[in-house]
Amino acid sequence: xxxxxxxxxxxxxxxxxxxxxxxxxxxxxxxxxxxxxxxxxxxxxxxxxxxxxxxxxxxxxxxxxxxxxxxxxxx
Numbered sequence: 615x616x617x618x619x620x621x622x623x624x625x626x627x628x629x630x631x632x633x634x635x636x637x638x639x640x641x642x643x644x645x646x647x648x649x650x651x652x653x654x655x656x657x658x659x660x661x662x663x664x665x666x667x668x669x670x671x672x673x674x675x676x677x678x679x680x681x682x683x684x685x686x687x688x689x
Contacts, residue, residue: 643674643675643680646664649663
């Protein structure tokens with residue numbers, strides 16, 4: 615067996631100056647939600663994966679404007 619490991623993608627210093635923490639948080643939460651099939655709570659839910667309470671995740675989703683769209687897939 616062979617394990618292929620790619621180096622991390624580097625973001626230039628100039629590019630990082632314009633990334634807001636809110637945008638990083640939104641992207642991360644959306645990524646976890648997609649991985650979890652938009653399951654928010656429960657044993658294999660996004661809140662558990664993020665290490666936060668369901669109500670905290672729901673509040674963050676509201677604040678960041680994260681909503682499941684019709685095209686969002688469930689796994």
